[in-house]
Amino acid sequence: MQNFIKLTSLIMVVVAMLFLSAGCFAEKNASTTTSEAVADANRFPDFTTVDIEGNSVTQDIFKDKKVTVINIWGTFCPPCIGEMPELGQWAREMPADAQIIGLVCDVSDKNDKDTINEARIITAEANAKFVNIIPNGDIMRYLEQVEAVPTTIFVNSKGEIIGEMVVGANVPKYKELLKRYLK
16 A cells, blocks of 8 residues: 555656646547648637636637737646746737737636636736636637647637647747747
């Protein structure tokens, strides 16, 4: 029994180290086929949802900006929370033709009050005042292809995913890519 407890403790430490060093892993639904994931990879799904404050948000959020940075994060993820203050500062400094929105991947739906409240606390403490949306069914299907958080993608005004996806907390890389995509 004592060996089992030691082994369990060791496994928990290894898992925690993986989360902290490489981002947090998201669950993946085995029902998504490769062709579905490839088809969805070129366009962010159309959606009608709410943000963590309860305001309605649709894919029209992309229309007025040349590039939208979508930061997919979870309230359970230390690297996600760690980069939030820097993302909040960056959002305040972005050029007029760009914006950042957060996508809180671990909120099950708009009735998941505990996780939504946790997201509000995290963003408030980080002074990250950009829009953070709650995934609806279509966005949840898109998230099935995201293997770890934070993951950051870039979307143009038509809702098309452009450039490369960044897995892991790397705000300098996000900034570098945004400059490139705005040219």
